[in-house]
Amino acid sequence: MLRYLFVDLLLPILLFFFVRAALRNLFSGTRTPISQRPVNPPPPPVPAGGELKKDPVCGTYVSTAASITRTVGGKVIYFCSKECRDKYR
Numbered sequence: 001m002l003r004y005l006f007v008d009l010l011l012p013i014l015l016f017f018f019v020r021a022a023l024r025n026l027f028s029g030t031r032t033p034i035s036q037r038p039v040n041p042p043p044p045p046v047p048a049g050g051e052l053k054k055d056p057v058c059g060t061y062v063s064t065a066a067s068i069t070r071t072v073g074g075k076v077i078y079f080c081s082k083e084c085r086d087k088y089r
Helices: 002-028 082-088
Strands: 052-054 061-063 068-072 075-079
Touching: 068 082, 075 082
Parallel strands: none
Antiparallel strands: 052 061, 068 075
């Protein structure tokens, strides 16, 4: 009777829980809960539209709303990036 209880009932139940726990640890170790995932901040808004001006350094057309400006001799010059603005100097 005691052997039947141990071999036929208790051992399979313990084996089932052991295998289930091992598989759960194996597959859940690579997954992070949604609440712990890093949240990517939204990209900064870029104004759309507007008049296009040509960058004098690289020749790229850039929107006047999204460009980097510099005033030289009373005239506003539009640049696509800080690197182009620095090269113009």
